Amino acid sequence: MTRTAAEPLIHSHQEDLDAQGGDVDESLLVSPGVFIWTLTFCASVSGLLFGYDTGVISSTLVSIGTDLSSRPLSTLDKSLITSCTSLFALIASPLTGVLADHWGRKSVILLADVLFVLGALWQAFTQSVWGMIGGRSVVGIAVGSASFVVPLYISELSPSPFRGRLVTVSTLFITGGQVVAYIVGWIFSTQAHGWRWMVGLGALPATVQFLVLQFMPETPRWLIKSNRTEQAKRVLVRTYGGDDNIKNLVAAVMRRVEKEIYEEEESAGERAVPGSAKSGWRAKLARINDNMTQLIAVGGNRRALIIACMLQGFQQLCGFNSLMYFSATIFALVGFSSPTLTSLSIAVTNFAFTLVAFYCIDRVGRRGILLWSIPIMIVGLVLCSVAFNFVELPASKAVSQEQAPAILGDKIWPLVILVAMVTYVAGYAIGMGNVPWQQSELFPLSVRSVGSGFATATNWASNFLIGVTFLPMMKDLTPVGTFALYASVCLMAWFTIWKIYPETCGLSLEDVGELLKDEWNVEESVRRAKERQREAKLRDVPLDS
Ligand SMILES: O[C@H]1[C@H](O)[C@@H](O)[C@H](O)[C@@H](O)[C@H]1O
Numbered sequence: 001m002t003r004t005a006a007e008p009l010i011h012s013h014q015e016d017l018d019a020q021g022g023d024v025d026e027s028l029l030v031s032p033g034v035f036i037w038t039l040t041f042c043a044s045v046s047g048l049l050f051g052y053d054t055g056v057i058s059s060t061l062v063s064i065g066t067d068l069s070s071r072p073l074s075t076l077d078k079s080l081i082t083s084c085t086s087l088f089a090l091i092a093s094p095l096t097g098v099l100a101d102h103w104g105r106k107s108v109i110l111l112a113d114v115l116f117v118l119g120a121l122w123q124a125f126t127q128s129v130w131g132m133i134g135g136r137s138v139v140g141i142a143v144g145s146a147s148f149v150v151p152l153y154i155s156e157l158s159p160s161p162f163r164g165r166l167v168t169v170s171t172l173f174i175t176g177g178q179v180v181a182y183i184v185g186w187i188f189s190t191q192a193h194g195w196r197w198m199v200g201l202g203a204l205p206a207t208v209q210f211l212v213l214q215f216m217p218e219t220p221r222w223l224i225k226s227n228r229t230e231q232a233k234r235v236l237v238r239t240y241g242g243d244d245n246i247k248n249l250v251a252a253v254m255r256r257v258e259k260e261i262y263e264e265e266e267s268a269g270e271r272a273v274p275g276s277a278k279s280g281w282r283a284k285l286a287r288i289n290d291n292m293t294q295l296i297a298v299g300g301n302r303r304a305l306i307i308a309c310m311l312q313g314f315q316q317l318c319g320f321n322s323l324m325y326f327s328a329t330i331f332a333l334v335g336f337s338s339p340t341l342t343s344l345s346i347a348v349t350n351f352a353f354t355l356v357a358f359y360c361i362d363r364v365g366r367r368g369i370l371l372w373s374i375p376i377m378i379v380g381l382v383l384c385s386v387a388f389n390f391v392e393l394p395a396s397k398a399v400s401q402e403q404a405p406a407i408l409g410d411k412i413w414p415l416v417i418l419v420a421m422v423t424y425v426a427g428y429a430i431g432m433g434n435v436p437w438q439q440s441e442l443f444p445l446s447v448r449s450v451g452s453g454f455a456t457a458t459n460w461a462s463n464f465l466i467g468v469t470f471l472p473m474m475k476d477l478t479p480v481g482t483f484a485l486y487a488s489v490c491l492m493a494w495f496t497i498w499k500i501y502p503e504t505c506g507l508s509l510e511d512v513g514e515l516l517k518d519e520w521n522v523e524e525s526v527r528r529a530k531e532r533q534r535e536a537k538l539r540d541v542p543l544d545s
Pocket of ligand 1: 174175324350432434463
């Protein structure tokens with residue numbers, strides 16, 4: 001079999017299967033091709049913007065001074081500027097979830113780019129606090145749309161053995177964007193009006209992505225659903241490589257998706273009230289209404305929604321973003337002389353350990369990686385909570401982001417807190433930080449987009465909650481209580497995942513739907529995942545090397 005650089009490697013057993021004309025197994029693919037890598041990287045630029053825009057706000061707030069409305073920012077101004085982004089993200093994700101079904105996944109990425117540019121320029125040129133809130137809200141709509149549609153786009157394009165790691169690339173870009181935001185913030189914070197550059201720079205990658213996206217295809221699954229089968233076939237051929245030897249594989253994927261659509265349309269037909277045929281926008285509204293109902297009423301969809309929302313909720317409620325937003329404040333409180341630089345260790349650890357997730361996720365599995373990484377988070381949080389007992393905090397001063405005083409006490413405990421936080425963040429980045437973004441694979445095609453939209457809204461709602469409760473909790477519940485609470489949330493997450501989250505690693509998108517159809521199927525899924533691993537070993541092909 002000849003192979004060009006643009007084609008994925010495929011195990012030679014594939015040729016035997018093709019010769020026999022038998023059905024084909026995606027796990028025989030040995031690596032993704034250049035085409036799919038290129039699409040993944042281009043789509044993930046939205047992740048970079050997501051990370052950058054959410055990460056840059058803390059240095060922006062401390063650099064604005066009196067540039068807006070000719071006065072210093074009040075605490076209320078700061079809260080509004082910070083929280084409006086997550087608020088608008090949470091409103092936008094279910095709405096653009098519906099749009100992604102009608103316009104296509106790519107169109108929503110394009111829309112998000114336009115909003116990213118608009119929001120960045122709006123913030124950079126605004127003269128008032130309300131102008132800033134307006135700009136941040138536009139960015140919120142962009143972030144809310146991009147955060148669900150990019151993993152959806154990637155998972156619908158990816159061959160199943162690589163889906164986990166390809167979706168993880170978008171999380172790598174998010175965490176990378178946060179590191180870049182910290183560094184840019186640090187560079188520009190010393191310059192007069194430097195914050196305008198910090199927020200304005202986000203327009204650059206968005207413009208580049210907008211241009212590159214013109215050359216990128218829609219996902220084959222959306223194309224098939226929109227009756228564009230020839231186009232879908234062309235995308236699949238390029239995704240799996242142009243080689244004749246994979247034609248059976250492409251045909252098998254087409255068959256699988258068409259079968260799923262056929263079954264879904266058949267049951268929609270059965271559900272339709274006789275004589276209720278509508279046309280135009282009425283038909284569209286009826287379709288949207290039907291999708292929403294099906295998301296809740298059909299057992300498999302409901303289970304998928306519960307798992308996706310549960311994972312997204314726990315991703316935020318475990319408290320990671322309080323460190324992302326306020327770690328400099330905490331490090332200043334416990335006495336580090338350079339808190340901003342110390343807090344960079346949080347962002348860098350998050351990025352570095354997402355690389356570990358990238359390596360492991362298709363080997364260990366989604367469920368597997370969560371079950372062994374959450375205990376690491378718990379160890380970090382408990383250690384943190386214990387260490388805070390030994391650090392004397394300035395009781396007279398409220399915990400505020402502005403000027404937390406440098407202090408005190410024994411030097412060893414602040415260091416223990418740093419080590420504990422880094423341990424927690426490492427555990428988070430390996431599992432919780434990225435597995436919830438694999439959400440799209442849980443839903444069948446008919447409700448994939450709306451389901452992912454709702455799960456993403458859960459993420460942003462919980463993100464908002466953590467953002468507004470962290471500082472009051474540090475004050476009223478004390479740091480010891482706050483970190484102990486996050487540890488107990490992680491414990492709850494572990495048990496819930498253990499009970500209801502089946503292993504989806506290596507399954508095709510269509511097979512995941514089958515898995516959740518009648519029950520959670522946890523034991524069966526784990527057994528089958530082990531079987532797949534054994535088979536791969538027997539063939540001497542790592543599932544995902
Ligand atoms: O997956 C991402 C990532 O873990 C980020 O670091 C975090 O800030 C986001 O909230 C999360 O959704």
